[in-house]
Amino acid sequence: MTSQTQTPNNRRKRRTATSRVTMTDVATRAGVSAQTVSRVLRQPELVGDEVSRRVREAILELQYVPNFAASQMASNRSGIVAAIIPTISASIFADTVQALSDVFVPEGYQLLLGNNEYDLEKEEELVRSFLGRGPDGLVLSSTHHTEATRALILGAKIPVVETWDWEETYLDLMVGHSNVKAARVVMDHFVSRGYRRIVFAGVTNAGDFRAKARLTGYRAAVKALELDRERVLTLTGKPLSMASGAETMNRVFAEFPDADAVFFSSDVFAAGALLHCVRLGVSVPGDIAIAGFGDFDFSAHLVPSLTTVSVHAGDIGRTAANLLLARMRGEAVASSRIDVGFELVPRESS
Amino acid sequence: MTSQTQTPNNRRKRRTATSRVTMTDVATRAGVSAQTVSRVLRQPELVGDEVSRRVREAILELQYVPNFAASQMASNRSGIVAAIIPTISASIFADTVQALSDVFVPEGYQLLLGNNEYDLEKEEELVRSFLGRGPDGLVLSSTHHTEATRALILGAKIPVVETWDWEETYLDLMVGHSNVKAARVVMDHFVSRGYRRIVFAGVTNAGDFRAKARLTGYRAAVKALELDRERVLTLTGKPLSMASGAETMNRVFAEFPDADAVFFSSDVFAAGALLHCVRLGVSVPGDIAIAGFGDFDFSAHLVPSLTTVSVHAGDIGRTAANLLLARMRGEAVASSRIDVGFELVPRESS
DNA sequence: TTGTAAGCGTTATCAG
DNA sequence: CTGATAACGCTTACAA
Numbered sequence: 001m002t003s004q005t006q007t008p009n010n011r012r013k014r015r016t017a018t019s020r021v022t023m024t025d026v027a028t029r030a031g032v033s034a035q036t037v038s039r040v041l042r043q044p045e046l047v048g049d050e051v052s053r054r055v056r057e058a059i060l061e062l063q064y065v066p067n068f069a070a071s072q073m074a075s076n077r078s079g080i081v082a083a084i085i086p087t088i089s090a091s092i093f094a095d096t097v098q099a100l101s102d103v104f105v106p107e108g109y110q111l112l113l114g115n116n117e118y119d120l121e122k123e124e125e126l127v128r129s130f131l132g133r134g135p136d137g138l139v140l141s142s143t144h145h146t147e148a149t150r151a152l153i154l155g156a157k158i159p160v161v162e163t164w165d166w167e168e169t170y171l172d173l174m175v176g177h178s179n180v181k182a183a184r185v186v187m188d189h190f191v192s193r194g195y196r197r198i199v200f201a202g203v204t205n206a207g208d209f210r211a212k213a214r215l216t217g218y219r220a221a222v223k224a225l226e227l228d229r230e231r232v233l234t235l236t237g238k239p240l241s242m243a244s245g246a247e248t249m250n251r252v253f254a255e256f257p258d259a260d261a262v263f264f265s266s267d268v269f270a271a272g273a274l275l276h277c278v279r280l281g282v283s284v285p286g287d288i289a290i291a292g293f294g295d296f297d298f299s300a301h302l303v304p305s306l307t308t309v310s311v312h313a314g315d316i317g318r319t320a321a322n323l324l325l326a327r328m329r330g331e332a333v334a335s336s337r338i339d340v341g342f343e344l345v346p347r348e349s350s
Numbered sequence: 351m352t353s354q355t356q357t358p359n360n361r362r363k364r365r366t367a368t369s370r371v372t373m374t375d376v377a378t379r380a381g382v383s384a385q386t387v388s389r390v391l392r393q394p395e396l397v398g399d400e401v402s403r404r405v406r407e408a409i410l411e412l413q414y415v416p417n418f419a420a421s422q423m424a425s426n427r428s429g430i431v432a433a434i435i436p437t438i439s440a441s442i443f444a445d446t447v448q449a450l451s452d453v454f455v456p457e458g459y460q461l462l463l464g465n466n467e468y469d470l471e472k473e474e475e476l477v478r479s480f481l482g483r484g485p486d487g488l489v490l491s492s493t494h495h496t497e498a499t500r501a502l503i504l505g506a507k508i509p510v511v512e513t514w515d516w517e518e519t520y521l522d523l524m525v526g527h528s529n530v531k532a533a534r535v536v537m538d539h540f541v542s543r544g545y546r547r548i549v550f551a552g553v554t555n556a557g558d559f560r561a562k563a564r565l566t567g568y569r570a571a572v573k574a575l576e577l578d579r580e581r582v583l584t585l586t587g588k589p590l591s592m593a594s595g596a597e598t599m600n601r602v603f604a605e606f607p608d609a610d611a612v613f614f615s616s617d618v619f620a621a622g623a624l625l626h627c628v629r630l631g632v633s634v635p636g637d638i639a640i641a642g643f644g645d646f647d648f649s650a651h652l653v654p655s656l657t658t659v660s661v662h663a664g665d666i667g668r669t670a671a672n673l674l675l676a677r678m679r680g681e682a683v684a685s686s687r688i689d690v691g692f693e694l695v696p697r698e699s700s
Numbered sequence: 701t702t703g704t705a706a707g708c709g710t711t712a713t714c715a716g
Numbered sequence: 717c718t719g720a721t722a723a724c725g726c727t728t729a730c731a732a
Contacts, residue, residue: 024726089445241647396718423710
């Protein structure tokens, strides 16, 4: 017999059976309606004790796992928070992500993570793809975005927090600190200790606006403090590694032989440079002073220990998460912009 | 007029309008059916050029963002890969996550990330919540799970890859290396350089089975190499920080004054210990040799540079991702278990 | 306190 | 090559 002889009833469209346990299965097992199962899960206080018990039992017996996609379709809430950071690996941003996770997961949210590699186009791509998931909130790691990114986010009408930056204009919420000021504080510190021929050595990749802000702060300080002259060394395209720092130190010796201090845009570079000096027998800070940025774990332990700026990566994540959470719940926030600050940590290297 | 006077037609249940642009909106705008819009997005080759052009235009004009939850409901595929690592912050696992992201994102998958803090109960919780999202694949970071976790995963019938470990039994796929062997290699190295009174110093938190495996390797080596005796220092509950390493070094001096070498379960501890020695004026390796584990960026740059084991965190992520990808596509995999190996890196500290 | 029905936005299936 | 329709599993709105 060919399939054409089948009854009209058989024409009902059937998808491949999911074989997954659904809410209805649980309901049947417990002898209630699906709606009641849903209530037991969302608003247990509205369900009678005996019914509630039977439902929970059925859930355990059937190993029921709720389908969040269906839940999202029906309720228009996803339980997802999306976060975009510049880079995940071996970076200070990992501390921020950890803090985000520490706050959001206990609240029942899941964390969708992406990295833009300091590329605004990649960020746009990520935002577009994340928005398709209908996140309840979005965490970005700078205030610099393409116009399309901005439009997408505003169109999505969800709470957004921009972090690791400090600007006058922002989309919705902002948590961070001023990198310009941070650089200035380092410069003031150098000058207070008698250094005046100061080199700035930092990555100036197109998308790293934080490093650029630090450079801006350096330049302003050179002018304001009437220092000798600008001495800038850019590490374009160099990976964030200690090897880059060591290499850069050699360039300092070659290009600015009279320099008495170097301000690196990251502790990673600074540590590489410092250890390179130790190996060469160059005295730090006797022959040249060094300061970094970030206060990494190793910075306090180096010999000599590294002068740096502590930036509270965890605080940024925690603060941003709590602020976003409040907005996601529709609660009023005291301030939509929070400066978590930074801290100069003077140590032996300067 | 009360609402009761309204026409029956008004009784139609209306949810709060999403205000979001849907596929139907795009279809209307382009003068085609929703199905055609879907085809343009999923199987463009099946759609005529002119129609395709009109649809793409409409998508851009309306700033259409597809709803993945709906897509998932209909297709039973989520486009999500979930990954669970022990800890995100300041850790070698961040490199693995980066590699996962580097492979999955270009393939159109989104990464759902969670950390279990070496706690199997937390892992179970995470797996349960992640499975509700219907991930197309799952990445775990050890082969140790609760029974319930195992049952959940097997019940979900999705590809899983367990990483950072090497065992005979595994759920589906495995990518990693043997920590027992890695420890043995370090011990062989110490002995070949004349050290025989070797201390093992490592975290033995309940859930850190990798550190435990290294301890197992150490113990086996002491026996096999007929060394003086076991010298074990456990850092229970200590954070993975250089400060812990320095502190532990003091304990070595106090508890094992005759020790001639120390094997730390992480480069972080080893570096803290090494720098502590430098500060105290204790010669490394003259007075005592030091080796670590992980080959962090700083390890090569320390003075003296740190002997360690390189473990290829990025390779683990890349290999795991590609293996999982193959299985998710239903492709045959040559081997379901891949040893990415490790590498002894002898340096000045031993 | 519990149940019924409609609807969320997409894709699989079948028809043309 | 394009369209109509049912179905995915859940929650909102309403009824009882």
